[in-house]
Amino acid sequence: MPYIARLFGEAWERRRRRVRRLAWAAVAACAVGLLTYVAFRPNVSAPGPALGIEFPAGTVARSPAAVFSQPPYMGVRCPEPNSIACDQVGLAVWLKRPAQTVTAWIDGRRLAMDRFGDQLITSAAPRREFDGYLRPAGIRSSMHVRPDPGTSTWEGDPTPVAAVSLLIDEGHHHYVTTRLRVPLMAGWG
Numbered sequence: 158m159p160y161i162a163r164l165f166g167e168a169w170e171r172r173r174r175r176v177r178r179l180a181w182a183a184v185a186a187c188a189v190g191l192l193t194y195v196a197f198r199p200n201v202s203a204p205g206p207a208l209g210i211e212f213p214a215g216t217v218a219r220s221p222a223a224v225f226s227q228p229p230y231m232g233v234r235c236p237e238p239n240s241i242a243c244d245q246v247g248l249a250v251w252l253k254r255p256a257q258t259v260t261a262w263i264d265g266r267r268l269a270m271d272r273f274g275d276q277l278i279t280s281a282a283p284r285r286e287f288d289g290y291l292r293p294a295g296i297r298s299s300m301h302v303r304p305d306p307g308t309s310t311w312e313g314d315p316t317p318v319a320a321v322s323l324l325i326d327e328g329h330h331h332y333v334t335t336r337l338r339v340p341l342m343a344g345w346g
Contacts, residue, residue, distance in 0.1 A: 232345035255283035313343030
């Protein structure tokens, strides 16, 4: 009888080890799946309603990687270097495909991207680079930038990030939207 009990005990122990290995394999597979999803999910969400922005019917949502030829740039644009007193930012975007117009929303504030550098562009000719300025930008209220004590200057640390939504008119009633988070830099230009 002790021999049979030992055989059953060894069999149960082998089964317990096998079940434990299978359980750890399942946990590892789930972890890898979750990490893969987080790493490769597109950085885009459905257009409009979440921010109360109305987009034209048929607007296509695309990932930022599919829209931009290089990352957008956003910087404080005040006459005095490193000052945030004027509460103005500039936003520049570089597109992969030419567009007629671009409209942006920075933390829900609408911004016409009607500039190329410092020049106001009135032509609707397709182009790939768009700039615009937003004032008031909410540097302190929305982006939570705190100036250096006793001044209105900010050296860029810590770097805040703003939610930016874009509506791109590629012409012929073809609209594209994308959303991303853009860091605010201490300087513009």
